[in-house]
Amino acid sequence: MARTLNEPLWVRLLLIITVFLFLGLFLFLPMAAVFTGAFKKGITVYLKSLADPETFAAIRLTLLVAAITVPLNTIFGIAASWAIARFDFYGKNILLTLIDLPFTVSPVISGMIFVLLFGAQSAFGAWLIAHDIKIIFAVPGIVLATTFVTFPFVARELIPLMQSQGSDEEEAALTLGANGWQTFFRVTLPNIKWGLLYGVILCNARAMGEFGAVSVVSGHIRGATNTMPLQVEILYNEYNFAAAFAVSSLLMMLALVTLAVKSFIEWKSKSVSIRQMFEGGESA
Amino acid sequence: MSIEVQNITKIFGNFTALKDLSLHVPTGELVALLGPSGSGKTTLLRIIAGLETADAGTVLFHGEDVENKHVRKRKVGFVFQHYALFRHMNVFENVAFGLRVRARKKRPSENEIRERVHKLLNLVQLDRMAARFPSQLSGGQRQRVALARALAVEPKVLLLDEPFGSLDARVRRELRQWLRHLHDELHITSVFVTHDQEEALEVADRVVVMNEGRVEQVGTPDEVYHHPATPFVYNFLGNVNLFHARIEKGKAYIGELAIDLPHAQPDSESAMVYVRPHLLDISRARGENGDLRARVVHINLAGSIVKVELLSEKGDTIQVEISQERFSQLLLKKHEDVYVTPKEVRIFPQDYSI
Amino acid sequence: MGISLVYLVLIVLIPLSMLFLKSATLSWGEFFSAVFSGRTLAAYKLTFGASFAAALLNAIFGFLVAWVLVRYRFPGKRLVDALVDMPFALPTAVAGISLTAIYSQNGWIGKLLVPFGIKAAFSPLGVVIALTFVGLPFVVRTLEPVLTEIDQEVEEAAASLGANRWQTFCRVIFPAVGPALFTGFALAFARALGEYGSVVFISGNMPFRTEIVPLLIMTKLEQYDYAGATAIALVMLVAAFSLLLVINLLQAWTRKRQALR
Numbered sequence: 001m002a003r004t005l006n007e008p009l010w011v012r013l014l015l016i017i018t019v020f021l022f023l024g025l026f027l028f029l030p031m032a033a034v035f036t037g038a039f040k041k042g043i044t045v046y047l048k049s050l051a052d053p054e055t056f057a058a059i060r061l062t063l064l065v066a067a068i069t070v071p072l073n074t075i076f077g078i079a080a081s082w083a084i085a086r087f088d089f090y091g092k093n094i095l096l097t098l099i100d101l102p103f104t105v106s107p108v109i110s111g112m113i114f115v116l117l118f119g120a121q122s123a124f125g126a127w128l129i130a131h132d133i134k135i136i137f138a139v140p141g142i143v144l145a146t147t148f149v150t151f152p153f154v155a156r157e158l159i160p161l162m163q164s165q166g167s168d169e170e171e172a173a174l175t176l177g178a179n180g181w182q183t184f185f186r187v188t189l190p191n192i193k194w195g196l197l198y199g200v201i202l203c204n205a206r207a208m209g210e211f212g213a214v215s216v217v218s219g220h221i222r223g224a225t226n227t228m229p230l231q232v233e234i235l236y237n238e239y240n241f242a243a244a245f246a247v248s249s250l251l252m253m254l255a256l257v258t259l260a261v262k263s264f265i266e267w268k269s270k271s272v273s274i275r276q277m278f279e280g281g282e283s284a
Numbered sequence: 285m286s287i288e289v290q291n292i293t294k295i296f297g298n299f300t301a302l303k304d305l306s307l308h309v310p311t312g313e314l315v316a317l318l319g320p321s322g323s324g325k326t327t328l329l330r331i332i333a334g335l336e337t338a339d340a341g342t343v344l345f346h347g348e349d350v351e352n353k354h355v356r357k358r359k360v361g362f363v364f365q366h367y368a369l370f371r372h373m374n375v376f377e378n379v380a381f382g383l384r385v386r387a388r389k390k391r392p393s394e395n396e397i398r399e400r401v402h403k404l405l406n407l408v409q410l411d412r413m414a415a416r417f418p419s420q421l422s423g424g425q426r427q428r429v430a431l432a433r434a435l436a437v438e439p440k441v442l443l444l445d446e447p448f449g450s451l452d453a454r455v456r457r458e459l460r461q462w463l464r465h466l467h468d469e470l471h472i473t474s475v476f477v478t479h480d481q482e483e484a485l486e487v488a489d490r491v492v493v494m495n496e497g498r499v500e501q502v503g504t505p506d507e508v509y510h511h512p513a514t515p516f517v518y519n520f521l522g523n524v525n526l527f528h529a530r531i532e533k534g535k536a537y538i539g540e541l542a543i544d545l546p547h548a549q550p551d552s553e554s555a556m557v558y559v560r561p562h563l564l565d566i567s568r569a570r571g572e573n574g575d576l577r578a579r580v581v582h583i584n585l586a587g588s589i590v591k592v593e594l595l596s597e598k599g600d601t602i603q604v605e606i607s608q609e610r611f612s613q614l615l616l617k618k619h620e621d622v623y624v625t626p627k628e629v630r631i632f633p634q635d636y637s638i
Numbered sequence: 639m640g641i642s643l644v645y646l647v648l649i650v651l652i653p654l655s656m657l658f659l660k661s662a663t664l665s666w667g668e669f670f671s672a673v674f675s676g677r678t679l680a681a682y683k684l685t686f687g688a689s690f691a692a693a694l695l696n697a698i699f700g701f702l703v704a705w706v707l708v709r710y711r712f713p714g715k716r717l718v719d720a721l722v723d724m725p726f727a728l729p730t731a732v733a734g735i736s737l738t739a740i741y742s743q744n745g746w747i748g749k750l751l752v753p754f755g756i757k758a759a760f761s762p763l764g765v766v767i768a769l770t771f772v773g774l775p776f777v778v779r780t781l782e783p784v785l786t787e788i789d790q791e792v793e794e795a796a797a798s799l800g801a802n803r804w805q806t807f808c809r810v811i812f813p814a815v816g817p818a819l820f821t822g823f824a825l826a827f828a829r830a831l832g833e834y835g836s837v838v839f840i841s842g843n844m845p846f847r848t849e850i851v852p853l854l855i856m857t858k859l860e861q862y863d864y865a866g867a868t869a870i871a872l873v874m875l876v877a878a879f880s881l882l883l884v885i886n887l888l889q890a891w892t893r894k895r896q897a898l899r
Binding site (some may be wrong): 006007012015016018019020022023025026027028029030031033034037042045072076080083095098099101102104105106107108109112113114115116117119121122144147148151202205208209210211212215216228229230232233241245248251252254255256258259260261263277284 | 641642643645646649650651652653654656657660699702703705706708710712716718719720721722723724725726727728729730731732733735736737739740745746747758770771774801828831832833834835839851852855856859862864867868871874875878879881882
């Protein structure tokens, strides 16, 4: 239906231009700054900074951390949202709040609690030192802190989705003789796949990009416990701007890919829901 | 205030919603726009209100062209299908809205506003609910709040879009009688849109039957029901039996049955005969004009009349309504062969197909 | 079910409870001297003040962005829509160095501000800029669905009752989206309170002037002052939780009141 009620053209234009200016200032310029900073000294310097062994180690560590934390949180996210959406149990709301908790905790505090738990000053930390197990200022600590920080992403995406879908289809599958696993892989999973993918890529983006929490627990040992964001910091503080921006450009591309996948999923699920609307005969 | 719609055309993309439509609504009347969905009735109502602009044609209020008048200035009360109540305001504030947004010079004082809103809420029997929020009201109550809100600005014209569309059957009947009484009290020129023929025939002074963006017929409920101008109107207002017939020398023939035509019509191989179910009679004996033979398939005794469904020899389903008295005289049984006689028919040439 | 609960306890609950256990070992004196020292107070002031300013900026411009995205059609709309989530996807350290590069005295924007005597990077203003970036998506994304949901009929009703566009906006649209706007504001505020990565680069980190609370915690940790760090962290945690509680209560309240249809 045509909108006969609308703001005058000049108001609309003014608002749109303001939005473009604001977003240009806060979103587009930083993006451009990263790439210009990275290529300021030419492509050879860019490639050389990326080929640096320390940077290379940082990239490897970042990938390793993501490879551990993302699957862990994905499995947990599916299990938790399934339990929350399908069963009624005492303390469900508490569980929901707990899942959200890492979102509200400052990254620095997220890292700090692991230092408190495993650090040399704590009883547990002393025991670990006695047994020669290193967690803080080592890779396990980074993995733990990252897991904590990225904990809610998948579950947050799936819970509302699964709640809105209800369990009718699953019950239908069970009455048709499917067992639990068959029901999950043939009915549940296809229904949640886009939401799941969305949660996973957000989780991954955060896992690779986490700075504050990892910074607290890593100990900044070059070539050993530096992730990419930490490497950016070190290079930047050494005034090696070209290299800092070169590593940043990789992370920026990760962000852009994340956004692209996200837009694709939104477009995909939107067209799916429109199709379902028509097939269901629920025209407006 | 009278409304004059002249040669309105409205096109959405490649769909023509209204085709060169003209209509006159006299002052103080309650008029129903009746038609199936997609007939353009809501579009017409929105154009009258100024919520939509026509591609061609004019709308006159009391002889004055209102084309360049914004909705805000047209002084129309519009009641929306889904009420469109402001959900963050309570009932009182909803009704007071139109008064509060007036320019300061024309705005009534707080006391006057309070008085007027309460008067209106009394009128719609909702004064006790003034402090409630829309979410705390039933569908019928929301409808009445929407009406009171529209009336608060003292509109010269009241427009209602499917006013009872989303209510259940009982509330619907109550509300439409109530709307009729309200109109008798206030006498505001009112136009309402409906797809329910019963509603239109019961409430309106005048019914405008619309189809595919055109007006099929305008008339009192009695006129449109008993003297439908087109096959569409005949079909849309109530049940109807359709028979293929040929016309020969002033008579129409449905199989063996011959019907005398009230006025001369040219011979034709294919004409359509329309008969309302209550204008058919059933008998055991064959009449002199050679009646239609049919077999009783189903009898429905529930209600004030008896509905009989029959199957003609050609395989057409025929619906007949007879009185309980007539039924007990006949003692019809299922699977019985009987004769069907029309008491009154309407004949239209074939190309008026629906 | 059982496994996910164990996982939750291991990853979230036990570590987090350490914070409370640790702070319980502090005496009141230690606690107060950590929480209310002059340097800490200055950091609170900056963190809360800059977070509030950033959240306010985001409320205003986020509303505009959401409005434009929902209501108008213009070239590049889908790109804008996708880019709004950039602060969610971009590592904060990257955001920090690139914002610093832009707003420092020889940066693209910073250069333009120098003649006016405005120092963007390495000043409280820089902190506000970084926090605005970080909180940008919250207001937009909480408002979008609410703005979409507003029935066109409601606006038409207001117009047919004689309201002009501005009155319709102020009296009908704005109150309807008000709770969502506040929620978005509070989310952006809460996020800003804890932000670390993007701020440390642009702020300059001068104690008493441009030092934010998370950085202060970090400094204390590096000096092995775990008691002090814990005490301050507890204060921030309580602040964040209170905000979250307010948001949840507000949402429950609006759901109850506006459940129509």
